[in-house]
Amino acid sequence: MTLFPPKHLLSINDLGAEGIDEVCRLADHFTEVSQRPIPKVPALRGKTVAMMFYEDSTRTRLSFEMAARRLSADVMGFSVSSSSVNKGESVRDTVATISAMGPDAIVVRHRSAGVPHQTTAWTQASVINAGDGWHEHPTQALLDCYTIRERLGSVSGRRIVIVGDIKHSRVARSCVMAFTALGAKVTLVAPPTLLPPAAESWPVDVSSSLDAVLSDCDVVYGLRVQQERQSEALLPSLREYTAQWGLTVDRAARLPAGALVMHPGPVNRGVEIAPEVLDQPNATLNEQVRHGVAVRMAVLYLLLAAAPDLQPEDGVQ
Amino acid sequence: MEAEDIKRATWRMAHEIIERNHGLDGVVIVGLQTGGVWLAEDIVVALDEIEGVKPALGTLDVAFHRDDIGLRPLLPEAPTQIPFNLDNQAVVIVDDVLYTGRTIRAALDALNSYGRPRTVQLAVMVDRGHRELPIRPDYVGKNLPTRRDEMVDAGRDGVDIGEIVK
Amino acid sequence: MSTVIKGGLVVDQTGERTADVVVDDGRIAAIGPDLWGDEILDAAGCVVAPGFVDLHTHLRQPGAEEAETIETGGWAAVRGGFSAVVAMPNTNPPIDCAAVVQEVLVLGSQAPCDVYTSGAITVGRKGDQLAPMAEMAALGVRLFTDDGNGVQDAGLMRRAMEYAAGLGVVLAQHCEVDSLTAGGHMHEGVWSSRLGIPGVPAEAEELMVMRDIALSRFTGAPVHFQHLSTGGSIAMVRAAREAGVAVTAEAATHHFTLTDEACASYDPVFKVNPPLRPAEDRDAVREGLADGAVDAIATDHAPHLPDAKEMPFDQAPPGMLGLETALALALTELELPIAEVVGLLSWRPAAIAGLRGEHGGPIVPDAPANLCVFDPEETWTVDPDNLASRSRNTPYAGRQVRGRVRHTIVGGRAVLVGQEMRP
Numbered sequence: 001m002t003l004f005p006p007k008h009l010l011s012i013n014d015l016g017a018e019g020i021d022e023v024c025r026l027a028d029h030f031t032e033v034s035q036r037p038i039p040k041v042p043a044l045r046g047k048t049v050a051m052m053f054y055e056d057s058t059r060t061r062l063s064f065e066m067a068a069r070r071l072s073a074d075v076m077g078f079s080v081s082s083s084s085v086n087k088g089e090s091v092r093d094t095v096a097t098i099s100a101m102g103p104d105a106i107v108v109r110h111r112s113a114g115v116p117h118q119t120t121a122w123t124q125a126s127v128i129n130a131g132d133g134w135h136e137h138p139t140q141a142l143l144d145c146y147t148i149r150e151r152l153g154s155v156s157g158r159r160i161v162i163v164g165d166i167k168h169s170r171v172a173r174s175c176v177m178a179f180t181a182l183g184a185k186v187t188l189v190a191p192p193t194l195l196p197p198a199a200e201s202w203p204v205d206v207s208s209s210l211d212a213v214l215s216d217c218d219v220v221y222g223l224r225v226q227q228e229r230q231s232e233a234l235l236p237s238l239r240e241y242t243a244q245w246g247l248t249v250d251r252a253a254r255l256p257a258g259a260l261v262m263h264p265g266p267v268n269r270g271v272e273i274a275p276e277v278l279d280q281p282n283a284t285l286n287e288q289v290r291h292g293v294a295v296r297m298a299v300l301y302l303l304l305a306a307a308p309d310l311q312p313e314d315g316v317q
Numbered sequence: 318m319e320a321e322d323i324k325r326a327t328w329r330m331a332h333e334i335i336e337r338n339h340g341l342d343g344v345v346i347v348g349l350q351t352g353g354v355w356l357a358e359d360i361v362v363a364l365d366e367i368e369g370v371k372p373a374l375g376t377l378d379v380a381f382h383r384d385d386i387g388l389r390p391l392l393p394e395a396p397t398q399i400p401f402n403l404d405n406q407a408v409v410i411v412d413d414v415l416y417t418g419r420t421i422r423a424a425l426d427a428l429n430s431y432g433r434p435r436t437v438q439l440a441v442m443v444d445r446g447h448r449e450l451p452i453r454p455d456y457v458g459k460n461l462p463t464r465r466d467e468m469v470d471a472g473r474d475g476v477d478i479g480e481i482v483k
Numbered sequence: 484m485s486t487v488i489k490g491g492l493v494v495d496q497t498g499e500r501t502a503d504v505v506v507d508d509g510r511i512a513a514i515g516p517d518l519w520g521d522e523i524l525d526a527a528g529c530v531v532a533p534g535f536v537d538l539h540t541h542l543r544q545p546g547a548e549e550a551e552t553i554e555t556g557g558w559a560a561v562r563g564g565f566s567a568v569v570a571m572p573n574t575n576p577p578i579d580c581a582a583v584v585q586e587v588l589v590l591g592s593q594a595p596c597d598v599y600t601s602g603a604i605t606v607g608r609k610g611d612q613l614a615p616m617a618e619m620a621a622l623g624v625r626l627f628t629d630d631g632n633g634v635q636d637a638g639l640m641r642r643a644m645e646y647a648a649g650l651g652v653v654l655a656q657h658c659e660v661d662s663l664t665a666g667g668h669m670h671e672g673v674w675s676s677r678l679g680i681p682g683v684p685a686e687a688e689e690l691m692v693m694r695d696i697a698l699s700r701f702t703g704a705p706v707h708f709q710h711l712s713t714g715g716s717i718a719m720v721r722a723a724r725e726a727g728v729a730v731t732a733e734a735a736t737h738h739f740t741l742t743d744e745a746c747a748s749y750d751p752v753f754k755v756n757p758p759l760r761p762a763e764d765r766d767a768v769r770e771g772l773a774d775g776a777v778d779a780i781a782t783d784h785a786p787h788l789p790d791a792k793e794m795p796f797d798q799a800p801p802g803m804l805g806l807e808t809a810l811a812l813a814l815t816e817l818e819l820p821i822a823e824v825v826g827l828l829s830w831r832p833a834a835i836a837g838l839r840g841e842h843g844g845p846i847v848p849d850a851p852a853n854l855c856v857f858d859p860e861e862t863w864t865v866d867p868d869n870l871a872s873r874s875r876n877t878p879y880a881g882r883q884v885r886g887r888v889r890h891t892i893v894g895g896r897a898v899l900v901g902q903e904m905r906p
Binding site: 090092132135197 | 675677681682795
């Protein structure tokens with residue numbers, strides 16, 4: 001047991017390559033748990049996980065809730081529409097209120113980057129970033145690593161193309177860190193208006209042509225392109241986007257055999273990826289969602305049951 | 318105990334399992350990760366040689382069911398594989414050393430997730446005493462009185478008793 | 484009652500000498516060896532300088548008295564060695580007409596330091612229509628700015644400069660092009676990219692600096708650039724001065740002290756407009772202060788309530804405190820002779836604000852007694868709970884700095900004595 005898990009999961013950097021491997025190893029165990037006739041373990045009985053979602057999210061929230069419940073933790077829900085946030089309560093006050101009820105972990109989703117970081121100053125609980133602005137979405141990257149590992153054996157040495165609106169994507173930031181930490185070679189492909197500033201400071205290659213990199217990769221990872229990018233003058237039109245950067249049937253046919261098609265969802269069918277391509281066996285979208293539960297169980301277990309302040313006890317046998 | 322003693326005890330326990338269950342109909346063996354797996358494998362080999370029937374063998378890591386989660390870092394060490402339903406089966410849990418009984422309690426808890434066995438029995442190579450829960454073994458290789466500050470290691474090569482180094 | 488400042492090194496524009504300074508009836512009565520008076524202020528090991536002048540103070544009154552008042556801001560000023568501050572007009576209501584100027588001046592007359600006010604260039608600082616600069620100038624306003632906003636419309640800025648030149652007042656510009664800053668909350672670069680915080684490029688500032696240099700050359704009217712933060716801006720100002728264009732510039736203490744990396748904490752206390760920049764820009768600001776391209780150190784003292792600075796980074800208002808830490812940061816961070824630091828804080832900003840008769844002048848008999856006495860060697864740790872400002876948003880909490888103001892004299896009255904405020 002060489003692992004010293006962090007108290008919080010705010011960024012993929014909190015884990016590093018070793019931590020990502022440990023999460024994947026634990027997720028193997030929780031995948032087995034999920035396949036049991038009764039897919040539930042008492043590991044986090046008596047622990048409470050609070051969900052603080054300031055932004056709409058169906059899959060991430062449900063996935064975290066299911067993960068917590070399968071670990072027998074109690075789940076405390078909180079959503080903007082049903083809370084005093086609408087009455088102007090600050091994040092700090094909300095965190096203080098939730099913390100007063102003594103949760104062991106707070107899962108935070110917010111449209112502003114850094115809110116999970118700020119939250120750590122206002123609570124004793126472990127804070128898990130479930131997506132903050134354009135910043136990070138570490139559990140998404142973890143489940144993507146797990147999916148690639150399941151399908152291709154390992155992430156190390158894989159050539160991964162991330163295509164789409166990288167500038168505004170927290171998924172892209174976390175995935176780039178996770179994939180490169182594990183030794184993958186990552187290429188970002190996007191119209192220059194949708195690349196992050198100072199992209200040259202990221203540990204990646206950058207290309208503006210999907211066609212140029214398509215035939216030489218193990219994974220194509222598509223990102224959602226929002227309708228509003230048109231009005232911000234970042235894109236002339238979605239039609240033009242699809243023609244240049246969409247994973248069309250024609251482009252998918254040029255992928256090497258066995259190359260995976262991934263997407264964090266929800267997909268704009270026909271914009272980022274053609275519907276026919278989503279139905280192909282090398283498209284992993286449903287697996288990604290399924291793995292999300294086991295990976296989030298691993299994260300919750302790691303943070304709440306294997307905490308670094310726990311002392312090993314001797315004389316087990 | 319030497320390697321020969323271990324082998325003899327394994328065969329004796331195999332005979333007892335057959336006798337107690339009137340054959341091997343509906344008997345499945347579950348070895349506890351990691352110390353009990355070698356013994357479970359050896360018992361299955363013995364059962365096969367004696368009875369000509371090879372019962373299903375599973376492995377179980379009880380980490381997620383332990384009652385000391387949160388008191389010390391606890392990560393599962395090896396895979397759990399029980400690819401069969403336990404409803405109405407006679408499950409023999411196999412471990413190397415029986416001590417406080419807490420691991421067995423966790424195993425009983427875990428087995429519930431896989432169905433409702435007809436009966437659950439316990440086979441251990443060494444019973445070293447000091448039980449903290451109302452649990453007793455059905456098949457024992459050897460009863461070995463120990464002190465709490467001793468450590469017992471049981472393998473195919475024999476049983477060692479050592480001092481816990483603090 | 485006379486006050487004598489004993490044993491200090493007197494530093495002003497004319498040079499340095501060890502001397503006692505006697506203050507009586509609002510004026511400097513005598514300067515020389517072995518002088519005595521009714522009250523003695525110990526200045527051994529200290530520098531006796533003209534009181535500092537801050538070209539850029541947000542006093543928040545009227546409108547946001549919960550964050551700062553003219554009185555509390557005045558105390559923060561004297562604790563920082565400032566005998567005069569120029570209030571920025573982004574109050575509520577904004578200082579864009581004689582009535583509000585009058586109110587600020589009346590409130591300012593009660594403050595422990597001299598309070599001057601700027602006036603807005605445009606009505607409501609909205610950038611549409613010229614504010615009544617003449618009626619404000621008649622009340623003594625010498626500096627006009629829409630601070631918080633830059634004047635976006637080049638045509639309007641041209642007219643404002645022409646009009647101001649006729650009044651003999653100076654326009655000061657907050658240089659940021661809104662269409663490039665929109666939605667941004669920190670410097671656009673490596674750190675914003677990593678942190679996922681929308682960025683503001685350096686070019687947003689530099690474009691307006693470039694434009695206003697051209698307009699100043701065109702109209703002949705002087706323009707003062709506020710809180711310059713990029714190497715590009717400073718290079719342009721340096722070149723413009725060499726070409727004889729009537730431009731002046733200030734730099735804020737945080738822009739020569741901090742970098743955009745500080746935003747990695749996601750603590751909005753590091754959010755400011757213009758934003759903290761990379762180390763190259765910070766170094767360029769230091770260079771500009773050293774070689775004279777930049778005239779003055781300003782604080783851009785911008786108090787905000789704790790609630791406001793506990794919001795998410797992209798929702799929190801920009802601005803940080805500065806009055807009480809300016810001298811120490813200048814002495815700690817800038818490797819400049821003490822006399823140059825004093826100049827950047829006193830006579831040079833006093834000249835830009837048109838206050839040379841009252842503040843920043845030579846310490847000689849009969850001059851107005853606006854003085855600051857500081858120990859250039861004392862080290863101390865910035866403690867947000869030990870500030871005179873009503874707000875706590877200092878980005879330097881826990882930072883060890885060197886140089887501390889001991890006494891401040893405003894209009895002959897010792898308002899800060901041995902670091903204690905004397906109401």
